Amino acid sequence: DAGVIQSPRHEVTEMGQEVTLRCKPISGHDYLFWYRQTMMRGLELLIYFNNNVPIDDSGMPEDRFSAKMPNASFSTLKIQPSEPRDSAVYFCASSLGEYNQPQHFGDGTRLSIL
């Protein structure tokens, strides 16, 4: 099992640019979660999907953030336009849909907006 795979591992870009983060969940998992980690706010849930359908996006900070899951093996988190305060580590996690199954995290994308 390859685990949750995220790309890129690191991204440095200038303010105003579009940023796209990618995630491949563990095969067979039907839930996918996007989290953001900062020193100030800790680990926060941004959005999650069940069977490719967004279930709760109440954690998405602004309209500049959008997420999609076009199929069971791929999801993207997009920021457009990016701002310095978006700098954080973005984690993707996946889990099975049965009752209270563990969430497995990817290695994260460290995003720096200059």
Added chain:
Amino acid sequence: GENVEQHPSTLSVQEGDSAVIKCTYSDSASNYFPWYKQELGKRPQLIIDIRSNVGEKKDQRIAVTLNKTAKHFSLHITETQPEDSAVYFCAASNSGGGADGLTFGKGTHLIIQP
């Protein structure tokens, strides 16, 4: 929504001693309580979890207790070792029938003194 408080923020113990980290939650409907360990620059890794129908769970040197009435749960690590040094996060979720996003505490930096 759910709010998870975690204490202490930093904990320093002598190698071989025990460490206890405590968390409280606000939503009485929460029914799943995982603990994650995160080493510097790495992803959060699940170390143990407990569901609301259980009061205590143990896995070798790690144990978790849950008091639903008081809405608090704790992580106990016995015979601490240098490799236990990391940041530990508690979390809570309410998954009615499938999965749900996690609400995390702010983390505890555990330092094992040789």
